[in-house]
Amino acid sequence: MSGSEKTILVRYFAMFREHAGVGEETLSLNAATAKDVFEQTRLRHGSKEPNGHCKVAINDEMADWSSPVEDGDTVLLFPPVAGG
Amino acid sequence: MSGSEKTILVRYFAMFREHAGVGEETLSLNAATAKDVFEQTRLRHGSKEPNGHCKVAINDEMADWSSPVEDGDTVLLFPPVAGG
Amino acid sequence: MIEVTSAVIDAEKQKRALCNAGAGGYCSFEGWVRNENDGRLVNRLEYEAYEPLVIAEGKKVLAEALQRFPYLEARCVHRTGLLEIGDLAVWVGVASAHRDEAFKACRYIIDELKMRLPIWKKEHYADGDSGWVNCERCAAHDQR
C-alpha cells in the first residue's frame, strides 16, 4: 500500500448507498488499490458485504480490485447486479 | 396389394396441385396403401417427386405411407413443407 | 393456441394475450419475408396452408414443448396468401416464470412447426420466375 494520503471521491450504488446513507463522499484515504478503498469504506460504514460478487469502476471505467487508485480519482462501488 | 377397386378422393397441395392441374379428383384405384395411391397419381400426372420428403394424410389424420386405404377414403398428398 | 390467418398478424395483440402475473420472461420469434434466398432476389412470397392439419399438428407441438420446457403461456400464428418483403409470416410467443424455458420452448416450437406443419411457400423472384421452396430440414428430420 502506498504511504501517501489520497483524495478519493467514492460513489455508492443501490444497497451500498443505503448502507452509507449518502450517494457519494470525498475521503482522504491511505489506499493503493480499489480493494483498499472498498475495505476502508466497508469499515467506515459497518457493512459486511464481501467484494466477491461486487464490481468496481474507476473514473467511469470498469476496473479490477487490484487496479491502482490515484489522488483525485472517482471510485464507484457496485453491489451485486441484478438487471432484467 | 388388395385386388379390389376403391373409390378414393385424392387432394393435391401446392406443387402437387400445380402438377395435377386440379385441387382434387375422385379416382378408382387398385390401391392397398397410401404409397400405392401416391405412386398411381404420380404416374397419372407424370410427376417425378419421390415420396421421401412428402407427407400423407388420410381423412384429415396424418398417416404413414404404409397406412391402408379404404373405399371412400380421402387421401391428402403433401409435397415437402416449408412453413415460416 | 395456434391460428392460421390471411390477415396481417398483430404481434402486439398476440403478446397481450400471453399476459400472466407469474411470467418473468417472454421470448418471441417472428419469421419475416426477406429479399433473398439461395442467392436469388425475391420480390414476394405466397403461403399456402392446409388449415385443419396445421391446427391439429400445431397443438401437438405446443403440448410437446410444454412437457419439455414448462411454460406458462404460448401462442402461434401463421399467415397465408401473398406477402411482401418485410411482412410477418409467422409469429411464436412464449411466456414463462424464467427466461430459460421461454427461449427453449420458443425455439422448439418454431423448429418443429417449420418441419411438420402442412404449409408451403412459393417464391416469386425478381427475374419473373417462381418456385415452391422445399423444406431445408426435411432430410435431417426424416433421419431422426
Added chain:
Amino acid sequence: MIEVTSAVIDAEKQKRALCNAGAGGYCSFEGWVRNENDGRLVNRLEYEAYEPLVIAEGKKVLAEALQRFPYLEARCVHRTGLLEIGDLAVWVGVASAHRDEAFKACRYIIDELKMRLPIWKKEHYADGDSGWVNCERCAAHDQR
C-alpha cells in the same frame, strides 16, 4: 444500440427500428415484473442503473454477440424506476438472415446484460418488507 429509460418501453417501436430487408428471423426477449420471487409475494420492483457504464458495457455485449452470432440488427432497452407487476423491465431484439443466429445472439445478450450491467433491483414484498436482489448468476460468472 443500448438505452436506459425511466419511461414505458415501446416494444413495437423498438422492433420497427430493426427492420432490414435481408432479415428472415427476429427473436426478442422481454423481462416482465412477476408477482413472486424465491417464494415471496412481490408487489412491485424498483430498478436503479448507473447509465454511463450500462451504455459502455452494453455496447461491448452487443459487439461480442455480433462476433459470435453474426446478426443484422440488435437493440436493447432497460427501464429504471418503480415498476408494477406485468411491466416491461428489459427488452432485447435481434434480427438476422436466419433464425439460428437471432435466437443465439438474443440469448447471449440478455444473459450477459444480466450479469454485467450496473443495474440493481429492489423488491417490495406484499408483507411490506423490501430487499435488493443479488444476481443469481454472479457466482457462476466469477468462476469462468
